[in-house]
Amino acid sequence: MTTGTGFGSLAAAWAEQSRYREMPEFARDRAYWSEYLREAPGAVSLATRTAPASAKLLRIAGELAPATVGQMRETARRVRSIPQLTVLAATAAYLNRITGESDLTLGFSVTGRTSPLLRNTPCAVANVLPVRLAVRPGTTGLELARQAAEQARRGLRHQRYRYEDMRAGRAGEPLFGPHVNILHTVSDLRFGAAVATVRDLAFGPVEDLVIAVREEPGRQRVHVELNANAQRYDHDGLAGHQRRFLHMLRSLVAEPDRPVGEVDILDPAERHRVLYGWNATTREAPATTLPDLFETQVARTPSATALVFEATELSYAQLNARANRLAHHLIGLGAGPERAVALVLPRSVDLVVAMLAVLKAGAVYVPLATDQPAGRIELLLRDVDPVLVLTTADGHGTPGGGVLRLDDPRTHAALCRCPTANPTDRDRRAPLTPSSAESPRGLRGRRRRRPAARRADRGLLLRHVVGGSAADGRRPRTAPDQ
Template structure:
C-alpha cells in the first residue's frame, strides 16, 4: 500500500485544519471504504495504543500495548469533512478510556463468542512514524529484527508507516494489508488496496465531497462494473407466450406444471384444460386486441384461466376479488373486457357456445398480453398495456 508525498501532505493539512490527527483522517477513509464495500454504516475498527499515558512508564522497559476499539458512524452519506469531525469526537472519547484493558472490555460487554472472528472488531488499523529511533544500551549493539507471522489475527489488518523527507516534510505513507485467506484471496485484497489508495487521493483532492461520491474504482474496474457486467442484452425470440408454453409442452409433457390445493397438473394436462376454456372464450369474442377480466382467487383455476386467455389471443386483466366494488367497476368500465371470468366452477367445466371457434387472427409479439392498473392513490387508476 503506497500513498504519494503530495497526497500525504494534503491529508496532513486536512487533519490540521480540522484539529485532528493524520491517523483520524486515515481511519475515516478506511471506514468510508468499508461502508462502500458493503460493511454497513456502523464500523468498529481496532487499533493498538502504546499504553504509556503515565509519565512514570517513560523509562520502563516492557510492553504495555493495549487495543482500542474505535466505532465509526458513516450513516447518512456525510461529506468526508463531516465524517472526519465524527471520527475526531468519538476518537477523543475512546482515547480517554485507553487504559481500560481490552480483555476487561470483552468480559464486560460479553459479546457472542466465535472462534472464527475477533470478538469486537474484524478490521485493525495501525499508523506509525517510520523514522528509526536510536536504542542505546551500555555494552550492547542493538538492531531491530522484523518478524513475520504466517497466520492472520484479524479479517483485515491495514498497517501504514508515515515517511518524512530529509527536510522533515511529508514523504508518503507506505505499508500493506494482511488478510485472512479463509475469507479473501490475493486479488480481492489487492483490489481493496487499490480502492483505498484511490479513496485517499480523492479525499485529499476534494474533502468536501460526500463519501458515496468519492471515486474509488480504477478505469478498468469501472468499465467492468458499469459496462462489462451490464452487457446482458440478448435478442428477443420472435414468439408469443402461448407459443413458448406450447414448446415447453412438447419438450416435457409429463413434467409438473402447476401444483396447489391438492391438485397437480402436468404441462400436457394444463394445456388440454386451458384449450377447453379457450373455445368458450373465443365464442364470447376473445381475441387479439381484446381484454378478458379474470376475477378469481389464487388457485390452480386462476393459472388455467390466465393461460386460456393468452391462448385465445386476448389480454388478461387480473382483478383481485377482495377489491372494493367501486374499484372493480372503474377497472371494468375503463378496460371494457369482452367477458369476465369470475366463476371457479365455470373454469373447471367451461361450456363452449355453438358459435365458438379457434382464433383466426394471427397473434404477434406486439399484441397485448395483459393489462395492469395503477393504485389510483393520486387520481383515477391508469391502465398499462404490456405486450408479449
C-alpha cells in the first residue's frame, strides 16, 4: 500500500509488523535467538566505567587509505562477504587483545526492511543483532572474517525479531558492548542548483560504543567513526582506542593469514611512549633505607593506622614495636647483613611484621608462597640457604636448627623479653623482589658462603618446614595455613 507520494504508509508498516508477531515466523525467530544466546557470555566492554545509555556522545572519526580499502575488499572476496564486515572481525580481534576475553558477543546493526513495503516506507525499523565470535591465539584474520560473515548471514535470516525482545529474555541485561553499524551514505546531495552535505548529528542514545563504517558509493573512501557513551569514556581514552583499533584493522587486512594474537596493537609512536616515555622516571633516590623511612613515619604519626588485616588493626607505633622485638630476636639468632631469612607464611599480620623485622635486622627476606608444592619450597630453600626460616606450626616434627615458628609459645615468650627500640647498630639492606627470590638463582649473587656446619643442618631445617625431605625418604609436605 502506497500513499500519493509513492511512499508506503506508516499505518500499513505498523500493521505488517504487528502481524509478524502472530505468525509462525515469529516463534521460529524467537526459538533461534533463544538457543543462539543460551550460553552466550556477558557483555564485554572497553569502558572503564559503567553508566546507563546516554544521548551525550563522544565522536572520533578516521578515514582509511585507498590501499587499506582495497585490502578489505580482497579479504571480503576470499570469504564471500562484504568489505565492511571485516570491521566486525577487527572489532572482535581488538576487544580480545585489550580484554583477554576469547568468547565475544558484538552488536551488528541491520536495516530491518525485509519487505517491499518496509523498504518503501520512511520509518524506523532498524534492529541490532548479536553476533558471537570466538577468538583464539591461533585464529587468523581471515578465519575471523569468515566467522563474522557466517554469523552475520545466519542472523540476517532472523533479523525481524527485535533486540528489545532478546534482551527481555535475558532479564534486561545488555547482550554486547561495542556494536558495528554499516552505513551507506553520499557525501553531496543536489536539489536543483543547491548542493547539500550530509552530516549525521547523532545515533540516539548509545549504551556503550558504536563503530560506524561509512562508505561513499563509487568512491574508494571508507570512514570509521567511534561513537561512545560520554559517561563511560573520556576523550583521551577514546582517541587511544580509535588509534589502536584502526592499526589493528589495517594489520588484519594487510596480512589476513597471520594469527591475530601476533598483531601488535601499538603503533610505533605509542610503543615508544609506553616503553620509554612512561618509564622515564629517573629521580634522585634519598640516601636512606626503608626501615629509616618507616621509622620516620612512625615518629610523625604514631597513632595513625598502619596495617589492617581482617579484624586486626595496628597503628604505626604498634607495628613498629612488634617489628623491633622480632628484629632484635632475629639478630640474636644470626640474621644480619648479607644473610637471607626465608618467610614461609600465609598472608597475615605476622607476614608484614616479619618482612619489616628482617629489614630492620639488616638481612634480606625471601617470601615463599605457602600454596606452592612442597618440592618447590624445598628447592628454593636449598638454593637460598637461609640463616633462618620463619613459619608457623604445622604439627610435623619439633622446631630446631634454623626454623623459627612465630606461633610457638616459646617464641612469644622470647619476643616479650626483647626491646621495642629501633635497632641502630646494623647495616641494613633492601629486600630482594619476590620475583627474583622465587627464581632458582635469585639470591646467588647476594649471599655469602655459609659454614660447613650450617650446610649440614640444612636437611633438618627442610624437614621442619616442609614436613619431610628426600634424605629421609618421606614425601615433603607444606605446612597448612593456620
